[in-house]
Amino acid sequence: MSEVCLILGATGEVGRRVVAAMRARGLAVRGASRAPEGPGMVRFDLLDRSTHGPAFEGVSAVMLISRPGDEEARVHAAPVVAAMAAAGVRRVATLSALGAGRREDFSLRRVERLVEGSGMAWTHVRPNFFMQMLARPPLSAEVAAKGTLSLPLGDARIAYVDAEDVAAVMARALTDDALIGRAVDVNGPESLGHHEVAATIARAAGRDVRYVALDEDEARRLMERRGFPPAQVGRVLRFYALAREGWCAAADAEVAGLLGRPPRTFDRFAAAHASAWR
Numbered sequence: 296m297s298e299v300c301l302i303l304g305a306t307g308e309v310g311r312r313v314v315a316a317m318r319a320r321g322l323a324v325r326g327a328s329r330a331p332e333g334p335g336m337v338r339f340d341l342l343d344r345s346t347h348g349p350a351f352e353g354v355s356a357v358m359l360i361s362r363p364g365d366e367e368a369r370v371h372a373a374p375v376v377a378a379m380a381a382a383g384v385r386r387v388a389t390l391s392a393l394g395a396g397r398r399e400d401f402s403l404r405r406v407e408r409l410v411e412g413s414g415m416a417w418t419h420v421r422p423n424f425f426m427q428m429l430a431r432p433p434l435s436a437e438v439a440a441k442g443t444l445s446l447p448l449g450d451a452r453i454a455y456v457d458a459e460d461v462a463a464v465m466a467r468a469l470t471d472d473a474l475i476g477r478a479v480d481v482n483g484p485e486s487l488g489h490h491e492v493a494a495t496i497a498r499a500a501g502r503d504v505r506y507v508a509l510d511e512d513e514a515r516r517l518m519e520r521r522g523f524p525p526a527q528v529g530r531v532l533r534f535y536a537l538a539r540e541g542w543c544a545a546a547d548a549e550v551a552g553l554l555g556r557p558p559r560t561f562d563r564f565a566a567a568h569a570s571a572w573r
């Protein structure tokens with residue numbers, strides 16, 4: 296029987312790294328995008344059912360994603376999961392998020408439950424905030440232009456994780472039978488305060504960088520000025536509120552054991568991405 300893995304969101308921070316990691320291991324892998332380019336890519340849109348059946352043809356395992364911040368993620372995942380089961384997919388690895396194990400009403404937890412009830416073998420991958428968020432706009436652009444990192448995080452600590460490590464865990468979740476029926480929290484190796492994050496960026500970029508702790512109103516106004524749609528502003532503020540409650544602070548307990556190496560430190564990540572902040 297065919298052993299092709301299909302990676303939804305194959306152009307995203309995690310998806311493109313999963314495709315690369317699996318290709319490097321010589322595994323048969325296909326990527327999916329709404330605008331596929333190049334060999335090994337198929338068209339797939341969570342919101343367009345006509346793309347579902349063709350994408351899952353001959354596929355044995357799927358990395359399932361939800362659109363970033365989609366409050367209706369379960370509604371959009373339902374026809375996708377049904378199409379996978381109908382096409383004979385045997386295994387699903389869900390790209391979820393940290394915290395899905397603590398709140399049954401989270402949209403990504405609802406997707407997880409749908410997958411658990413699908414009859415397919417499943418693994419959920421629940422990452423913390425990606426380090427990459429700090430090295431891409433709008434945060435990287437603010438650091439580059441003003442030497443400040445403004446976030447409504449007070450003295451919250453976050454165990455930021457490199458998307459590369461999330462992808463490595465995801466590749467295991469798609470192929471290692473020991474992970475079937477498990478949810479894996481994917482945290483970075485250190486619980487970082489944001490003065491420390493700013494200082495690490497400053498060292499790497501060779502410039503002054505200062506953390507500015509915003510209150511919620513200041514953060515809302517800043518995101519509005521940056522052109523975030525109102526629904527997204529509310530959502531992002533809710534994530535930050537959970538981080539202030541300490542939800543994202545715990546450092547890695549699983550990744551090092553799974554990968555046989557510690558996850559990447561922010562120091563090393565920053566050194567490799569220094570140009571993003573200059």
Ligand SMILES: NC(=O)c1ccc[n+]([C@@H]2O[C@H](COP(=O)([O-])OP(=O)(O)OC[C@H]3O[C@@H](n4cnc5c(N)ncnc54)[C@H](OP(=O)(O)O)[C@@H]3O)[C@@H](O)[C@H]2O)c1
Nearest residue numbers: 304305306307308328329340341361363392422423424425
């Ligand atoms: N960023 C974080 O810190 C973080 C932390 C924990 C969990 N997560 C979760 O990880 C997932 C991906 O987030 P991300 O930040 O990695 O996003 P990202 O890098 O921006 O990637 C998003 C991916 O979603 C795909 N996509 C968007 N709309 C789609 C649609 N209608 N149909 C099919 N594919 C669609 C895009 O593919 P195309 O545009 O090519 O179609 C893209 O590959 C989200 O569910 C998010 O909640 C993110």
